[in-house]
Amino acid sequence: xxxxxxxxxxxxxxxxxxxxxxVVEEDGEKMFIVxxxxxxxxxxxxxVHHKQEECLTVTxxxxxxxxxxxxxKFITEGETILFRRxxxxxxxxxGEEVLECTGWIKPANTFDYFIAGIFNSMAKAGKPEGDLxxxxxxxxxxxxxxxxxxxxxxxxxxxxxxxxxxxxxLGKYEHFKDAPQPLK
Numbered sequence: 001x002x003x004x005x006x007x008x009x010x011x012x013x014x015x016x017x018x019x020x021x022x023v024v025e026e027d028g029e030k031m032f033i034v035x036x037x038x039x040x041x042x043x044x045x046x047x048v049h050h051k052q053e054e055c056l057t058v059t060x061x062x063x064x065x066x067x068x069x070x071x072x073k074f075i076t077e078g079e080t081i082l083f084r085r086x087x088x089x090x091x092x093x094x095g096e097e098v099l100e101c102t103g104w105i106k107p108a109n110t111f112d113y114f115i116a117g118i119f120n121s122m123a124k125a126g127k128p129e130g131d132l133x134x135x136x137x138x139x140x141x142x143x144x145x146x147x148x149x150x151x152x153x154x155x156x157x158x159x160x161x162x163x164x165x166x167x168x169x170l171g172k173y174e175h176f177k178d179a180p181q182p183l184k
Contacts, residue, residue, distance in 0.1 A: 008112065012119040014128060015039025015093075023108055031106035038099040043092025045128075046149035051183055052111065054083045056091065056103040063101065064094030068149065088149045110180050114142050117176075133172045136163035142182045 008020045019035040036056070046068060056063065057080040065081050066072045068088035075081055080103075083089045093099035105111050117138045121130030129135065139148060140160045148156075167173055 004112075010112070010116045010119055013123040013126070015042040016044070016119070018115060020112060026106065029107040031104050032108045032111060033104050034102070036099075036101050036103070038093040038101075040093050040096055040098070044090060046088050046090045048086060048088045048147040048149060049083070049105075049111075049145070050086055050147065051109060051145050052105055052107060053085055054103065054105050056081055056101040059100045059102055061093060061097055061099035062095035063091055063099055065089060065091040088147075109183055110142060110145060113180055114138060114146055117179075132163060133167040133170075136160040137167060137173055137176060140164050141176075141179065144182050144184055 006020065006022045009017060010020070011017045015038060017037040019037075021033045021035060023030050023032055025031070043064075046066075058075055058077050060077060062074055062076050063081070064072055064074050065083075066089065067083070074094055081091070117134065118130060121134035121138065122128055124134060125131040136159075139146070139151070139156065141164075143156070151160075
């Protein structure tokens with residue numbers, strides 16, 4: 001079903017590594033079982049999984065996290081945080097050593113494709129915002145599933161779709177030819 005072997009490692013050029021260990025089924029939904037490693041002071045910006053829950057248990061280090069509208073909080077080894085569907089959140093390594101976590105993402109949906117695409121876009125551009133065309137494509141195509149909260153609405157609703165249109169005219173999306181369909 002998945003076009004890759006397990007475990008699959010997806011890395012950002014800025015110190016995040018996600019290892020998808022396997023897929024299991026729970027309550028009729030496929031779920032990725034994951035490990036991650038995050039360098040000190042690194043982590044994703046505020047984002048939303050509209051259709052998924054994400055759970056992380058710290059196995060080494062100190063994880064900082066924040067749910068939008070709430071204060072920053074911290075957990076350490078053996079503690080767990082669950083980010084619910086539709087809940088804007090961010091997390092980061094709040095320690096001085098590599099943060100290690102285990103967890104799951106449910107349902108699996110297109111998460112592996114989206115996060116690999118985002119990390120590849122970052123590597124291509126050499127900056128956390130990623131390549132303008134690739135990031136615009138991924139964020140526009142998968143907007144029903146994921147949202148990057150810190151990007152202004154005007155940019156997501158107008159600038160990025162125009163960028164995608166121009167990118168299509170310029171033939172910039174051949175590497176996305178096998179992109180899975182977004183969920184409605």
